[in-house]
Amino acid sequence: MTRRAGGMAEVGASTPLYGAGPDDEVRDAIEGRDASVAVYGLGKMGLPLAAVYAARVGDVIGVDVDESVVESLNGGDCHVDREPELPGLTTRLVEDGKLRATSDARAAADAASVHVVIVPTPVTDAKEPDLSVVDAVVESVADGLSPGDVVFVECTVPPGTCRDRVVPTLVERSGLDADEFGVAFCPERTSSGRAIEDITGAYPKVVGGVDAESARIAEIVYGYVTDNEVIRASDARTAEAVKLFEGLYRDVNIALANELGTLADDLAIDVREAIETANTQPFCDIHDPGPGVGGHCIPWYPYFVMSRVTEPTPLLRMAREVNDSMPAFTARIVERELGERDTPMDRARVLVLGVTYRPGVEESRATPAGPLIAELNHRGAETLASDPLLDHDAIASFGAEPVDVSELVRTDPDAVVVVTPHEEFDAIEWDGFDDVLVVDGRDSVGDTGHRTYTIGSGRR
Structure with a gap:
């Protein structure tokens, strides 16, 4: 495949598939690796996907608005931390000329099919779902779209987005008819820390096209x-709903677990023990409080559905309310x-451990640590807070005094x-704390050796 300056494939060098x-x-x-691929978005999910595409399907142009990400990737470095296999795979693919990056989305669209x-x-x-970034990317794709190209949307969107939003934009800006290119929704089903494993086969891959050819x-x-x-x-709309339903199930299930967890004191039982034992019945699968x-994902997906329907959705709304109430319950x-130790809150020093939303993942969007x-x-x-994955400025932005783990x-x-x-x-030495x-x-x-209250289990 011929190249032009900057390592970009020439327009027309990629075989159309649709x-x-x-x-x-x-x-x-x-x-034959004759189909060049442009992956728009090189974040925690995008870079692993680009790497797998480069390894298995065709030469890949990764697109990102962050110039530092582009420069890092073109140097063979991996900017995504704590992702097994990805650093070595990224370096090898860049060295082999199968993966490269640019901030020029239009040029990437010209080069890819x-x-x-x-x-x-x-x-x-x-x-309300904010699809402004998706819209901007689709417009760039449209500006370089050629007959026979296919557009796969992997990021989560409300049902109907591909047919009612993506296709019309591509038609209007490209000048092509809707039957000259393909669009399909192919949702990512990936978790940070195991992205390569998930992409390459941990779960079945779901695809849904706006037409049979897509x-x-x-x-x-x-x-x-x-x-x-x-x-x-059966279609793109169904595939879009599949992705959302996975998250809605978890949100509602966790809300049940959280509501049960708040009842530990009133019921005078260890709710966690009761849940664990109930789950030995194969038809029961209650999550943890x-x-x-x-x-x-989970805190946002209900709104992708609720914002698009006229029927009331009381269960989805109540699940959100329950889960959103847990930081206040914890406080x-x-x-x-x-208070039972005669320490009023206005004279108390409280240390919060963990500000990211999940262990080992440098992501703090919608973290319950914020409202807590x-x-x-x-x-x-x-209020003080410590998190080994975040710098002091990030922690302080939540309103807590940052503390190093060693302190x-x-x-x-x-x-x-x-x-x-x-x-x-x-590695915390709990004996070092004073009562x-x-x-x-x-x-x-x-067992910390101190009075401990566990959400869902109560005091011990």
């Missing part, structure tokens, strides 16, 4: 990406337990609240 002919002809193009969109889709303060091409292409089966949904639900437990810190401050506590004991807190049990906290109250949100600390 309407290319029988399945065997499409497979021949993929196996397969366009993979995997960019953030957050929720606004008004609880679905056919998506099924063939992802047959090379994954070692697992490819499930073809905790101080809240965070991340860029009330801290205040109550300290705000609630502790509102109740008058002096925890020296802070002399009245209470310690475990929100996110990073493995670095396993501290421990509120364990995740049942993770074991």
